[in-house]
Amino acid sequence: MNDFSVHGARVPTKPSIMTQTDKAGTKTAAKKTPAKKAPAVKAKAVSTVIAAPEPKKAATSAAKKKSGLAFPFTAIVGQEEMKLSLILNIIDPRIGGVLVMGHRGTGKSTTVRALAEVLPFIDRVKDDTYNRTLEQYLEGEEGKKGRAALDPASLQMEKIPVPVVDLPLGATEDRVCGTIDIEQALTSGVKAFEPGLLAQANRGFLYIDEVNLLDDHLVDVLLDVAASGKNVVEREGISIRHPARFVLVGSGNPEEGELRPQLLDRFGLHARIITILDVSKRVDIVKRRREFDDDPDAFMKKYSREQQKLQKKIQQAKDLLPEVTMDDSVLTDIARLCMNLGIDGHRGELTITRTAHAHAAFLGEKEVTMKHVKEIAGLCLRHRLRKDPLETLDAGEKIDREIAKVLGEAEAV
Amino acid sequence: MIAFTDIVGMDLAKKALMLLAVDSSLGGVVIPSAVGSGKSTIARAFAHILPEGTPFVELPLNVTEDRLIGGVDLEATLATGVRVVQHGVLSKANGGVLYVDSISLLDSSAVSHIMDAISRGEVLVEREGLSEVHPAKFMLVGTYDPSDGEVRMGLLDRIGIIVPFTAQNDYRARKKIVNTVLGKRDAEDTQDELNMLTGFIQAAREQLPLVSITNEQVQALIQTAISLGVEGNRVDIFTVRAAIASAALAQRSDVEDEDMKLAIKLVLIPRATRMPEREAEAEEMPPQEEPPPEEPEAEDENSQADTPDSEAEEEQKDTPDMIEELMMDAIEMELPDNILNISLASKKKATTGSRGEALNNKRGRFVRSQPGEMRSGKVALIPTLISAAPWQETRRRDKKLAGRPKTALIITKDDVKIKRFRDKSGTLFIFMVDASGSMALNRMRQAKGAVASLLQNAYVHRDQVALISFRGKQAQVLLPPSQSVDRAKRELDVLPTGGGTPLASALYLGWETAKQARTKGVTQVMFVLITDGRGNIGLQATFEPDAEKASKELLEKEIESLSLSIQADGVAAIVIDTQMNYLSRGEAPKLAQKLGGRYFYLPNAKAEQIVEAVSSF
Incomplete structure (x- = not known):
């Protein structure tokens, strides 16, 4: 399937047909905005051309926004x-x-933001802004008209931590979905696509704090993309x-507001979080x-072994997952x-079913039983029950x- | 200039700001206070006791999203041809103070952005092709008049100190304020005092890392938070920090009881959801919620094992008394008996103020622009131009556009940005339920059902629902305007019933609720009264508990004048009489008439019927 395609412009035979002036222009632009993250996909504009999306230097998104x-x-x-x-x-x-969802001040966002440190690594084509695997990359790039066949051997791969993107x-909307790079257009009249947060989040995590306050039109975009797994941007031809x-x-x-039902439905799990009432635990938190x-x-150092242990355990569970099986009776x-x-x-x-498999794998077990189901059913179903005040x-x-x-029934039968 | 030291009264607010000056990680100070008590003066004077060069940024209430967060500077961008970034107010306050006057009137999307910046310590700018991170660590100082409505809880949660509300009505103190304003004080004295204060604070900052707090003290503070029903765990950290800062201000290296009391007063009490009673609560509170002390240790091997079991047990034996004492002291110090009257009195003041009017004009304020069809809304001119500007060169060369008439700017469909106004809000339904008398339980159940059912669809229509119950001496807001099913569920769990019928008080409170909601963008308000219309407690009883029973004439007059004002204010109303009552004297239809609303007689109504009646209107 063609995951990446470009329409509405003739496709060049080579990705880099930028003129000398274009390059100069890009340089100045890049100098003026040092904070710019993902260099745009170059494309020559006007009536002609759009370059193949061949991002030069995609910043590893996990590292990009670390301050402290x-x-x-x-x-x-x-x-x-x-x-x-x-x-x-x-x-x-x-x-x-x-x-x-839950009480204020209970460490919701702290926990999600802490996640990045224990994530495993994934393989992607080197510097690919969309974090694609080799197969995805070839599939996407080869589907393009007029494009010379890619030699997989010429592509370098790299390992990056699973990206966590904060929205x-x-x-x-333009930063979420990506847009035409205004800088290039301004300085050199070149149309280039500048990928947005959705591109960076591919194969990773997209985190939205205060998600119930998200603007309606962004919710629309998210629902669209989440359903199709693809982002489509049309702009300037x-x-x-x-x-x-x-x-x-x-x-x-x-209490700050309800979540749109369609968006609620999109979430696999619903974790509820409440104020801890155990005094000694709270003393521990403060300490x-x-x-x-x-x-x-020093604090990070103190926990580094724990962190590595967890990271390893997660990787092991990931490896074990394909071997986990479930009896039909459990499914029933x-x-x-x-x-x-x-x-x-x-x-x-x-x-x-999926969550129970993952849970069994996390516990190092190869067979899903109702014990696993019992432990995760609340997470999976809580938000799917009808709400009644x-x-x-x-x-x-x-x-x-x-x-x-x-x-009980199962035992009786 | 009015110096910090010149300000009379507001001692607690001053103390709070000093703690913040000592430890900025307290996050901020919120000062609720009535109009004219000098709350904004004190906040501005605060800037002068901070080290020189500390930024002090005042946030205007009508701030737009791009000014708040930052974005593209159009003028500079067009002039230079290179995109120039403009920092937002939040990042300008980095390392200093962000001051918001009337913080309770701040637009909800602005509040969300501030909350986000506080929790990250930086602003993520993902806008208009920009992707930047600007540092934004600031202390938030907010002042507001509680009669304008409350500050959003999510925001309060991220601010360490909330000064308890007191109406400043000491006449002599006021006179002194006036004198200060008129500059009757010696400028030199002022400067000396200010220098001294700045010195104090500097010394306290140096002392801060040297202050230690014992485990028992931390435990006592946490116990207090739990017994006051304070939500969340973040608040523990603020409480501990406030106690330490207080000790540092006194140049001590140990936290003492008075520091803890101050911390409880400034951090915990304003967030209390329940007030424990001296004896009753003390019995049940500590032992039951205490887990066996060895449990957490077993769970976390890496937590320092510096609380051996025996020691922990001993501590826990000691603490309850200490906590109780501390808490009661702190509470008694702060809460006057007539706290209820104060808040009611301040609310009353607002009815004559001119503020409400001006704020209504802000309804539907322009917040941001978004791509859209030209006809689907008002075109946002400047964003459209920003969007079109970079393409001019390209488009002039574009053959497809060659046939178009020569215009200065070539604007295409893609450029069009339309204005997005402040969240459209639907109708606020204020249910006022007569909870007096024997049939109250029934009415309450019906009202709850109707509230529930309206809220199920609230998201679609952007409606909000509030519920006021009236019984005994006065009406009470049980559920402030809300869209949240969860919240409604929680708040409506326990509904007391029985007693007199303070109908006038309910109308009054409903009107106040309506007015507050309007300052927050609600455009339509509808009263849904579920009552037989027979009030027997006058407004006077609400304000003066000892007042004599109002005469029938007076009662009727009150209702009549209130109804007229409410009607004139554009509030719609319906009155639902659900009681099977053969002796009805037709009071409910009369009430409906006075309010210019409709009357429904729905004996033994089901919740759905009420919703139907409401929706039909």
Whole structure:
């Protein structure tokens, strides 16, 4: 399938037909904005040409926005539900992301931002802005008309940490989706595509803090891209499509506003987070935070072994995942559970199945049992139950009760 | 200039700002105070006690998103031909103070951006082709008048100190304020005092790293937070920091009780969701919530094991008394008996103010532009031009566009940006439910059902729902305007019923709620009264608990004049009488008439019927 294609302009035989002046122009532009991250895909404009998307130097997105150290993931006290959800999504990105909702000041964004440090590495074609694998790259590039066949041997690969891209509430649509590089247009009249946050997030995580406050038109864009796995940009007569598959992570406080139902449905898991009431845990939180603030480097060092251990464990689980199996009887129970809870569609079953596999892999086990299902069913189903303000029973309790029923029945049969 | 030292009264606010000056990681100070109490003066004077050269940036309420976050500087970009970046207000405040007057009136999207900047310590600019990170570590100082509405909780959560609200009504102190304003003080004295204060603060900053706090003290502060029902764990860190800063100000190296009391008063009490009673709570509070001390240790091998079990147990035996004492002292110090009256009185003031009017004009303020069809909204001219500017050279050479008439600028469909206004908001439904008398439970259930059902669709229509119950002496807002099903569920969980019927108080409170909502962009308000229309408690009883029972004439007069004003204010109303009542004297239809609204008689109504009635209107 053609993942990357360019329309609306004749395609050149070679990617670099920029004139001398063009290059000079680019240089000045680049000098004036040192903070610019991903150099644009070059393309000569006017009535002719668009270059093949051959980004020169794509910054590794994980490293790009680091200012100061993030609090280490393994030093975060409590909030196991959120931590587990995030880890399971690393093990199997197809789970579909996590929505973390809960009380203010409980470390939601700290935890998500700490994630970057324990992520495994992925292979991508060297400097590819879209973080594509060799296969994806060839598929995308070769599909183009008039393009000479690519020699896979000529392509270099590199390892990068799974990217985590932060989408701030104030982002404009052009930065999210990518747009024509204004700089180049201004200085040299060249049309070049400048990939946006969705490109950077491909094969990685896209994090939105206060996701329930996200502007409507950005929600539209996200829903579109999340459904198709592709981002399409049309502007100034060129049309660009590129892969954009990411794990969506959102966090917020439900009291600040409701999430649009379609977006809610997109999230695989829903972790709930509440204020820790255990005094000694809270003392621990205060201590660690102060220690970190006093000397971040020393604190990081103290936790580096833990961090590496977790990173390794996640990688092992990822490797084990293809070997994990599940008996049909478990699937039947899952289906019955979803039916009893009156959950529409089949996304519930699918999510539980995937998440249970990832959970088993994380525990180093090769067979999914109802024990695994039980531990993750709340995460998978909580946001899929119908909301009723008069319902006094917590969604989690309701799910637990139904699981008990299903298990009871299963045992009886 | 009015110096920090010249300001009379507001001692707690001054103390709070000094703590912030000592430890900027406290995040900020929010000062609620009535109009004219000098809250903005004090905030501005704060700048002078900070080290020289500390930025002090004032945030205008009508700030646009690109001014707040930063973006492309059009003028410079056009002049130079190279994109020039303009830093936003948030990054300009880096390393200094961001001051917001009337912070409760700040647009909700601006509040979100500020929250985001605080939690990151920087601003991510992902706009108009820019992708930059600007540092934005600032102290936020906000002042506001509570009668304008409250500050969003999410924002408060990221600010360390909230000064408890007190109305400043000491006449003598006021006179002194006036004298200061008129410059009757000796300028030299002022300067000396200011120098001294700056010296104090400098010394305290140096002392700060030397202050230590014991485990027991940290535990006591956390216990207090828990028993006050404060949400979140971030607040613990603020409380501890505030106590340490207070000790540093006193040039001590140990935290003492008074530091802890101050921290409780400035950090925890303003966030309390419940006030423990001296005896009742003390019994049940600490032991049950205490986990066995060895548990966390077993869980985290790497946490320093510096609290051996035996020691921890001992601490926990000691703490409850200490906490209780501290907390009660702090509370009693701060809360006057008539706290309720103060907030009501300040609300009353707002009804005569001219502020509400001016703010209404801000409705539908232009926030940002976005690509769109020319006809689908108002065209944002400047963003459209920004978008078109870089393409001029290219387009002039473009043969496809050659046939077009020669214009200075070639603008195509792609350039068009339309204006996006402040979040469109639908209708605010204010339910006022008569919770008095024996049938109250029934009415409450109906109202809850209706609220629930309206909220289910709230997202689609952008509607909000508030619920006011009235019983006993006065009405009470049970659910402030909200779109959140979760919140409604929580707040409506316990609904007390029985007692008198303060109908006038309900109308008054509903009107106030409506006015506050309007300053936040709500355009339409509808009262939904579920009552038989027979009020028997007058407004006077609300303000003066000892007042004599109002006469029937007075009651009717109150309702009538309130209704007239509410009607004149453009609030729609419906009155729903759900009671099977053969003896009804037709009070409810009369009330509907006074409010210029409609009357529904729905005996034993189901929630759906109420929703239907509301929607039909």
